[in-house]
Amino acid sequence: CxxxxxxxxxxxxxxxxxxxxxxxxxxxxxxxVPAVEIPTCWPEKAQWPCYLKRWPSQEKVQCIKSLGFDLLARSNYHWHLCFSRAKLMEGPNKDGGCHVKCFRVMRQMKEDAWCAGNKPVITVYHLQTVLFWMCEKYPRTKDWRCFPEAFLRLVQKLHKCVSQRFLKHYFVKNTSLLKHANTSDLDLVASKLAVFLENPIFCLE
Structure with missing residues:
Protein backbone atom coordinates (compact mmCIF):
# COMPACT_ATOMS: atom_id res chain seq x y z
CA CYS A 1 0.00 0.00 0.00
CA VAL A 33 -15.62 17.73 -8.23
CA PRO A 34 -18.29 18.75 -5.70
CA ALA A 35 -20.94 16.04 -5.40
CA VAL A 36 -24.22 15.53 -3.57
CA GLU A 37 -25.29 11.99 -2.71
CA ILE A 38 -28.99 11.17 -3.21
CA PRO A 39 -29.46 7.67 -1.75
CA THR A 40 -32.51 5.38 -2.04
CA CYS A 41 -34.10 7.61 -4.68
CA TRP A 42 -34.24 7.54 -8.48
CA PRO A 43 -34.52 10.77 -10.53
CA GLU A 44 -37.70 11.32 -12.54
CA LYS A 45 -35.63 12.46 -15.51
CA ALA A 46 -34.01 9.03 -15.74
CA GLN A 47 -36.91 7.02 -17.16
CA TRP A 48 -34.99 3.77 -17.29
CA PRO A 49 -35.55 1.19 -18.54
CA CYS A 50 -37.97 2.46 -21.17
CA TYR A 51 -39.44 -1.02 -21.64
CA LEU A 52 -38.77 -4.60 -20.63
CA LYS A 53 -35.52 -6.04 -21.97
CA ARG A 54 -33.49 -9.19 -21.51
CA TRP A 55 -30.57 -7.19 -20.12
CA PRO A 56 -30.28 -6.14 -17.41
CA SER A 57 -32.63 -8.36 -15.44
CA GLN A 58 -35.54 -6.84 -13.54
CA GLU A 59 -33.84 -7.81 -10.29
CA LYS A 60 -30.73 -5.89 -11.32
CA VAL A 61 -32.81 -2.87 -12.35
CA GLN A 62 -34.57 -2.70 -8.99
CA CYS A 63 -31.28 -3.12 -7.15
CA ILE A 64 -29.66 -0.25 -9.08
CA LYS A 65 -32.62 2.07 -8.54
CA SER A 66 -32.58 1.36 -4.82
CA LEU A 67 -28.99 2.66 -4.59
CA GLY A 68 -29.91 6.15 -5.74
CA PHE A 69 -27.66 8.56 -7.66
CA ASP A 70 -25.36 11.57 -7.29
CA LEU A 71 -25.39 15.17 -8.43
CA LEU A 72 -22.05 16.45 -9.76
CA ALA A 73 -21.28 20.12 -10.20
CA ARG A 74 -20.84 20.99 -13.87
CA SER A 75 -20.29 24.71 -13.27
CA ASN A 76 -20.89 27.26 -10.55
CA TYR A 77 -24.62 27.10 -11.22
CA HIS A 78 -25.34 23.78 -12.92
CA TRP A 79 -25.41 20.16 -11.77
CA HIS A 80 -25.76 16.95 -13.72
CA LEU A 81 -26.94 13.45 -12.85
CA CYS A 82 -24.30 10.83 -12.12
CA PHE A 83 -24.99 7.10 -11.96
CA SER A 84 -21.53 5.86 -11.01
CA ARG A 85 -22.99 3.60 -8.31
CA ALA A 86 -25.03 1.72 -10.93
CA LYS A 87 -22.82 -1.37 -11.04
CA LEU A 88 -24.43 -3.06 -14.03
CA MET A 89 -21.36 -5.17 -14.75
CA GLU A 90 -20.88 -6.73 -11.33
CA GLY A 91 -20.63 -10.47 -11.73
CA PRO A 92 -21.33 -10.51 -15.50
CA ASN A 93 -18.88 -13.30 -16.30
CA LYS A 94 -20.47 -15.98 -14.17
CA ASP A 95 -22.20 -17.17 -17.34
CA GLY A 96 -18.90 -17.56 -19.18
CA GLY A 97 -19.02 -14.22 -21.02
CA CYS A 98 -16.07 -11.91 -21.65
CA HIS A 99 -17.74 -8.58 -20.85
CA VAL A 100 -15.21 -7.46 -18.26
CA LYS A 101 -12.22 -8.59 -20.32
CA CYS A 102 -13.50 -6.61 -23.31
CA PHE A 103 -13.95 -3.52 -21.18
CA ARG A 104 -10.51 -3.78 -19.57
CA VAL A 105 -8.75 -4.20 -22.92
CA MET A 106 -10.71 -1.32 -24.45
CA ARG A 107 -9.86 0.90 -21.47
CA GLN A 108 -6.17 0.01 -21.76
CA MET A 109 -6.18 0.72 -25.49
CA LYS A 110 -7.83 4.07 -24.84
CA GLU A 111 -5.19 5.04 -22.29
CA ASP A 112 -2.23 3.75 -24.30
CA ALA A 113 -3.14 4.53 -27.91
CA TRP A 114 -6.50 6.09 -28.67
CA CYS A 115 -7.02 8.86 -26.15
CA ALA A 116 -4.26 9.38 -23.60
CA GLY A 117 -3.57 12.45 -21.47
CA ASN A 118 -4.86 14.16 -18.35
CA LYS A 119 -8.07 15.46 -19.95
CA PRO A 120 -9.13 12.80 -22.46
CA VAL A 121 -12.15 13.59 -24.59
CA ILE A 122 -13.22 9.95 -24.18
CA THR A 123 -13.43 8.81 -20.57
CA VAL A 124 -13.96 5.51 -18.80
CA TYR A 125 -17.61 6.49 -18.33
CA HIS A 126 -18.00 6.79 -22.10
CA LEU A 127 -16.56 3.29 -22.50
CA GLN A 128 -18.91 1.94 -19.83
CA THR A 129 -21.86 3.49 -21.64
CA VAL A 130 -20.84 1.83 -24.91
CA LEU A 131 -20.56 -1.48 -23.08
CA PHE A 132 -24.02 -1.06 -21.52
CA TRP A 133 -25.62 -0.43 -24.91
CA MET A 134 -23.90 -3.43 -26.46
CA CYS A 135 -24.89 -5.70 -23.55
CA GLU A 136 -28.46 -4.61 -24.08
CA LYS A 137 -28.24 -5.24 -27.83
CA TYR A 138 -26.51 -8.60 -27.35
CA PRO A 139 -28.00 -10.04 -24.14
CA ARG A 140 -27.30 -13.70 -24.92
CA THR A 141 -24.38 -15.46 -23.29
CA LYS A 142 -23.17 -16.91 -26.58
CA ASP A 143 -22.67 -13.40 -27.97
CA TRP A 144 -19.92 -12.84 -25.38
CA ARG A 145 -18.05 -16.12 -25.52
CA CYS A 146 -15.70 -15.16 -28.35
CA PHE A 147 -13.45 -12.33 -27.18
CA PRO A 148 -12.22 -11.12 -30.61
CA GLU A 149 -15.76 -10.81 -31.99
CA ALA A 150 -17.18 -9.17 -28.86
CA PHE A 151 -14.26 -6.77 -28.54
CA LEU A 152 -14.47 -5.66 -32.17
CA ARG A 153 -18.20 -5.02 -31.79
CA LEU A 154 -17.43 -2.67 -28.91
CA VAL A 155 -14.71 -0.81 -30.80
CA GLN A 156 -16.93 -0.50 -33.87
CA LYS A 157 -19.71 0.95 -31.70
CA LEU A 158 -17.27 3.37 -30.07
CA HIS A 159 -15.95 4.43 -33.48
CA LYS A 160 -19.48 5.07 -34.74
CA CYS A 161 -20.36 7.19 -31.71
CA VAL A 162 -17.15 9.21 -31.84
CA SER A 163 -17.41 9.72 -35.62
CA GLN A 164 -21.00 10.92 -35.30
CA ARG A 165 -20.12 12.92 -32.17
CA PHE A 166 -23.09 11.38 -30.43
CA LEU A 167 -23.22 8.88 -27.57
CA LYS A 168 -26.66 8.43 -26.09
CA HIS A 169 -26.81 8.47 -22.29
CA TYR A 170 -27.78 5.04 -21.01
CA PHE A 171 -30.06 6.28 -18.22
CA VAL A 172 -31.34 9.69 -19.40
CA LYS A 173 -33.31 9.99 -22.64
CA ASN A 174 -32.46 12.56 -25.31
CA THR A 175 -29.04 13.24 -23.82
CA SER A 176 -25.68 12.88 -25.57
CA LEU A 177 -22.56 12.38 -23.49
CA LEU A 178 -20.49 13.97 -26.28
CA LYS A 179 -22.58 17.12 -26.65
CA HIS A 180 -19.94 19.41 -25.13
CA ALA A 181 -16.87 17.49 -26.28
CA ASN A 182 -14.19 19.14 -28.42
CA THR A 183 -14.96 18.15 -32.01
CA SER A 184 -11.32 18.25 -33.13
CA ASP A 185 -10.36 15.88 -30.33
CA LEU A 186 -13.24 13.57 -31.25
CA ASP A 187 -12.17 13.53 -34.89
CA LEU A 188 -8.63 12.63 -33.87
CA VAL A 189 -9.86 9.71 -31.76
CA ALA A 190 -12.15 8.60 -34.59
CA SER A 191 -9.20 8.48 -36.99
CA LYS A 192 -7.16 6.39 -34.53
CA LEU A 193 -10.06 3.99 -34.06
CA ALA A 194 -10.45 3.69 -37.83
CA VAL A 195 -6.77 2.80 -38.20
CA PHE A 196 -7.09 0.17 -35.48
CA LEU A 197 -10.18 -1.37 -37.06
CA GLU A 198 -8.34 -1.72 -40.37
CA ASN A 199 -5.82 -4.03 -38.71
CA PRO A 200 -6.88 -5.11 -35.19
CA ILE A 201 -5.03 -8.44 -35.21
CA PHE A 202 -2.12 -7.28 -33.04
CA CYS A 203 -4.47 -6.67 -30.11
CA LEU A 204 -6.48 -9.85 -30.49
CA GLU A 205 -3.73 -12.41 -30.92
Missing amino acids: SSIGKVTMLESFSSVVRVAVETSESQVEVEL
Missing part, protein backbone atom coordinates in the same frame (compact mmCIF):
# COMPACT_ATOMS: atom_id res chain seq x y z
CA SER A 2 1.44 3.39 -1.04
CA SER A 3 1.71 6.19 1.51
CA ILE A 4 0.36 9.61 0.51
CA GLY A 5 2.68 12.60 0.66
CA LYS A 6 2.48 16.12 -0.72
CA VAL A 7 -0.68 17.30 -2.48
CA THR A 8 -0.29 20.15 -5.00
CA MET A 9 -3.08 22.00 -6.78
CA LEU A 10 -2.38 22.09 -10.51
CA GLU A 11 -5.32 24.12 -11.77
CA SER A 12 -8.90 25.07 -11.12
CA PHE A 13 -11.45 25.42 -13.90
CA SER A 14 -15.19 25.86 -13.48
CA SER A 15 -16.21 23.58 -10.60
CA VAL A 16 -13.25 21.20 -11.01
CA VAL A 17 -9.98 21.27 -9.09
CA ARG A 18 -7.08 19.19 -10.41
CA VAL A 19 -4.40 18.16 -7.92
CA ALA A 20 -1.22 16.11 -7.99
CA VAL A 21 -0.84 13.58 -5.18
CA GLU A 22 2.64 12.23 -4.47
CA THR A 23 2.80 8.68 -3.19
CA SER A 24 5.75 6.51 -2.24
CA GLU A 25 5.63 4.98 -5.73
CA SER A 26 4.63 7.76 -8.14
CA GLN A 27 2.71 10.98 -8.66
CA VAL A 28 -0.99 10.67 -9.42
CA GLU A 29 -3.19 13.43 -10.84
CA VAL A 30 -6.74 13.59 -9.52
CA GLU A 31 -9.74 15.74 -10.45
CA LEU A 32 -11.99 16.79 -7.56
Whole structure:
Protein backbone atom coordinates (compact mmCIF):
# COMPACT_ATOMS: atom_id res chain seq x y z
CA CYS A 1 0.00 0.00 0.00
CA SER A 2 1.44 3.39 -1.04
CA SER A 3 1.71 6.19 1.51
CA ILE A 4 0.36 9.61 0.51
CA GLY A 5 2.68 12.60 0.66
CA LYS A 6 2.48 16.12 -0.72
CA VAL A 7 -0.68 17.30 -2.48
CA THR A 8 -0.29 20.15 -5.00
CA MET A 9 -3.08 22.00 -6.78
CA LEU A 10 -2.38 22.09 -10.51
CA GLU A 11 -5.32 24.12 -11.77
CA SER A 12 -8.90 25.07 -11.12
CA PHE A 13 -11.45 25.42 -13.90
CA SER A 14 -15.19 25.86 -13.48
CA SER A 15 -16.21 23.58 -10.60
CA VAL A 16 -13.25 21.20 -11.01
CA VAL A 17 -9.98 21.27 -9.09
CA ARG A 18 -7.08 19.19 -10.41
CA VAL A 19 -4.40 18.16 -7.92
CA ALA A 20 -1.22 16.11 -7.99
CA VAL A 21 -0.84 13.58 -5.18
CA GLU A 22 2.64 12.23 -4.47
CA THR A 23 2.80 8.68 -3.19
CA SER A 24 5.75 6.51 -2.24
CA GLU A 25 5.63 4.98 -5.73
CA SER A 26 4.63 7.76 -8.14
CA GLN A 27 2.71 10.98 -8.66
CA VAL A 28 -0.99 10.67 -9.42
CA GLU A 29 -3.19 13.43 -10.84
CA VAL A 30 -6.74 13.59 -9.52
CA GLU A 31 -9.74 15.74 -10.45
CA LEU A 32 -11.99 16.79 -7.56
CA VAL A 33 -15.62 17.73 -8.23
CA PRO A 34 -18.29 18.75 -5.70
CA ALA A 35 -20.94 16.04 -5.40
CA VAL A 36 -24.22 15.53 -3.57
CA GLU A 37 -25.29 11.99 -2.71
CA ILE A 38 -28.99 11.17 -3.21
CA PRO A 39 -29.46 7.67 -1.75
CA THR A 40 -32.51 5.38 -2.04
CA CYS A 41 -34.10 7.61 -4.68
CA TRP A 42 -34.24 7.54 -8.48
CA PRO A 43 -34.52 10.77 -10.53
CA GLU A 44 -37.70 11.32 -12.54
CA LYS A 45 -35.63 12.46 -15.51
CA ALA A 46 -34.01 9.03 -15.74
CA GLN A 47 -36.91 7.02 -17.16
CA TRP A 48 -34.99 3.77 -17.29
CA PRO A 49 -35.55 1.19 -18.54
CA CYS A 50 -37.97 2.46 -21.17
CA TYR A 51 -39.44 -1.02 -21.64
CA LEU A 52 -38.77 -4.60 -20.63
CA LYS A 53 -35.52 -6.04 -21.97
CA ARG A 54 -33.49 -9.19 -21.51
CA TRP A 55 -30.57 -7.19 -20.12
CA PRO A 56 -30.28 -6.14 -17.41
CA SER A 57 -32.63 -8.36 -15.44
CA GLN A 58 -35.54 -6.84 -13.54
CA GLU A 59 -33.84 -7.81 -10.29
CA LYS A 60 -30.73 -5.89 -11.32
CA VAL A 61 -32.81 -2.87 -12.35
CA GLN A 62 -34.57 -2.70 -8.99
CA CYS A 63 -31.28 -3.12 -7.15
CA ILE A 64 -29.66 -0.25 -9.08
CA LYS A 65 -32.62 2.07 -8.54
CA SER A 66 -32.58 1.36 -4.82
CA LEU A 67 -28.99 2.66 -4.59
CA GLY A 68 -29.91 6.15 -5.74
CA PHE A 69 -27.66 8.56 -7.66
CA ASP A 70 -25.36 11.57 -7.29
CA LEU A 71 -25.39 15.17 -8.43
CA LEU A 72 -22.05 16.45 -9.76
CA ALA A 73 -21.28 20.12 -10.20
CA ARG A 74 -20.84 20.99 -13.87
CA SER A 75 -20.29 24.71 -13.27
CA ASN A 76 -20.89 27.26 -10.55
CA TYR A 77 -24.62 27.10 -11.22
CA HIS A 78 -25.34 23.78 -12.92
CA TRP A 79 -25.41 20.16 -11.77
CA HIS A 80 -25.76 16.95 -13.72
CA LEU A 81 -26.94 13.45 -12.85
CA CYS A 82 -24.30 10.83 -12.12
CA PHE A 83 -24.99 7.10 -11.96
CA SER A 84 -21.53 5.86 -11.01
CA ARG A 85 -22.99 3.60 -8.31
CA ALA A 86 -25.03 1.72 -10.93
CA LYS A 87 -22.82 -1.37 -11.04
CA LEU A 88 -24.43 -3.06 -14.03
CA MET A 89 -21.36 -5.17 -14.75
CA GLU A 90 -20.88 -6.73 -11.33
CA GLY A 91 -20.63 -10.47 -11.73
CA PRO A 92 -21.33 -10.51 -15.50
CA ASN A 93 -18.88 -13.30 -16.30
CA LYS A 94 -20.47 -15.98 -14.17
CA ASP A 95 -22.20 -17.17 -17.34
CA GLY A 96 -18.90 -17.56 -19.18
CA GLY A 97 -19.02 -14.22 -21.02
CA CYS A 98 -16.07 -11.91 -21.65
CA HIS A 99 -17.74 -8.58 -20.85
CA VAL A 100 -15.21 -7.46 -18.26
CA LYS A 101 -12.22 -8.59 -20.32
CA CYS A 102 -13.50 -6.61 -23.31
CA PHE A 103 -13.95 -3.52 -21.18
CA ARG A 104 -10.51 -3.78 -19.57
CA VAL A 105 -8.75 -4.20 -22.92
CA MET A 106 -10.71 -1.32 -24.45
CA ARG A 107 -9.86 0.90 -21.47
CA GLN A 108 -6.17 0.01 -21.76
CA MET A 109 -6.18 0.72 -25.49
CA LYS A 110 -7.83 4.07 -24.84
CA GLU A 111 -5.19 5.04 -22.29
CA ASP A 112 -2.23 3.75 -24.30
CA ALA A 113 -3.14 4.53 -27.91
CA TRP A 114 -6.50 6.09 -28.67
CA CYS A 115 -7.02 8.86 -26.15
CA ALA A 116 -4.26 9.38 -23.60
CA GLY A 117 -3.57 12.45 -21.47
CA ASN A 118 -4.86 14.16 -18.35
CA LYS A 119 -8.07 15.46 -19.95
CA PRO A 120 -9.13 12.80 -22.46
CA VAL A 121 -12.15 13.59 -24.59
CA ILE A 122 -13.22 9.95 -24.18
CA THR A 123 -13.43 8.81 -20.57
CA VAL A 124 -13.96 5.51 -18.80
CA TYR A 125 -17.61 6.49 -18.33
CA HIS A 126 -18.00 6.79 -22.10
CA LEU A 127 -16.56 3.29 -22.50
CA GLN A 128 -18.91 1.94 -19.83
CA THR A 129 -21.86 3.49 -21.64
CA VAL A 130 -20.84 1.83 -24.91
CA LEU A 131 -20.56 -1.48 -23.08
CA PHE A 132 -24.02 -1.06 -21.52
CA TRP A 133 -25.62 -0.43 -24.91
CA MET A 134 -23.90 -3.43 -26.46
CA CYS A 135 -24.89 -5.70 -23.55
CA GLU A 136 -28.46 -4.61 -24.08
CA LYS A 137 -28.24 -5.24 -27.83
CA TYR A 138 -26.51 -8.60 -27.35
CA PRO A 139 -28.00 -10.04 -24.14
CA ARG A 140 -27.30 -13.70 -24.92
CA THR A 141 -24.38 -15.46 -23.29
CA LYS A 142 -23.17 -16.91 -26.58
CA ASP A 143 -22.67 -13.40 -27.97
CA TRP A 144 -19.92 -12.84 -25.38
CA ARG A 145 -18.05 -16.12 -25.52
CA CYS A 146 -15.70 -15.16 -28.35
CA PHE A 147 -13.45 -12.33 -27.18
CA PRO A 148 -12.22 -11.12 -30.61
CA GLU A 149 -15.76 -10.81 -31.99
CA ALA A 150 -17.18 -9.17 -28.86
CA PHE A 151 -14.26 -6.77 -28.54
CA LEU A 152 -14.47 -5.66 -32.17
CA ARG A 153 -18.20 -5.02 -31.79
CA LEU A 154 -17.43 -2.67 -28.91
CA VAL A 155 -14.71 -0.81 -30.80
CA GLN A 156 -16.93 -0.50 -33.87
CA LYS A 157 -19.71 0.95 -31.70
CA LEU A 158 -17.27 3.37 -30.07
CA HIS A 159 -15.95 4.43 -33.48
CA LYS A 160 -19.48 5.07 -34.74
CA CYS A 161 -20.36 7.19 -31.71
CA VAL A 162 -17.15 9.21 -31.84
CA SER A 163 -17.41 9.72 -35.62
CA GLN A 164 -21.00 10.92 -35.30
CA ARG A 165 -20.12 12.92 -32.17
CA PHE A 166 -23.09 11.38 -30.43
CA LEU A 167 -23.22 8.88 -27.57
CA LYS A 168 -26.66 8.43 -26.09
CA HIS A 169 -26.81 8.47 -22.29
CA TYR A 170 -27.78 5.04 -21.01
CA PHE A 171 -30.06 6.28 -18.22
CA VAL A 172 -31.34 9.69 -19.40
CA LYS A 173 -33.31 9.99 -22.64
CA ASN A 174 -32.46 12.56 -25.31
CA THR A 175 -29.04 13.24 -23.82
CA SER A 176 -25.68 12.88 -25.57
CA LEU A 177 -22.56 12.38 -23.49
CA LEU A 178 -20.49 13.97 -26.28
CA LYS A 179 -22.58 17.12 -26.65
CA HIS A 180 -19.94 19.41 -25.13
CA ALA A 181 -16.87 17.49 -26.28
CA ASN A 182 -14.19 19.14 -28.42
CA THR A 183 -14.96 18.15 -32.01
CA SER A 184 -11.32 18.25 -33.13
CA ASP A 185 -10.36 15.88 -30.33
CA LEU A 186 -13.24 13.57 -31.25
CA ASP A 187 -12.17 13.53 -34.89
CA LEU A 188 -8.63 12.63 -33.87
CA VAL A 189 -9.86 9.71 -31.76
CA ALA A 190 -12.15 8.60 -34.59
CA SER A 191 -9.20 8.48 -36.99
CA LYS A 192 -7.16 6.39 -34.53
CA LEU A 193 -10.06 3.99 -34.06
CA ALA A 194 -10.45 3.69 -37.83
CA VAL A 195 -6.77 2.80 -38.20
CA PHE A 196 -7.09 0.17 -35.48
CA LEU A 197 -10.18 -1.37 -37.06
CA GLU A 198 -8.34 -1.72 -40.37
CA ASN A 199 -5.82 -4.03 -38.71
CA PRO A 200 -6.88 -5.11 -35.19
CA ILE A 201 -5.03 -8.44 -35.21
CA PHE A 202 -2.12 -7.28 -33.04
CA CYS A 203 -4.47 -6.67 -30.11
CA LEU A 204 -6.48 -9.85 -30.49
CA GLU A 205 -3.73 -12.41 -30.92
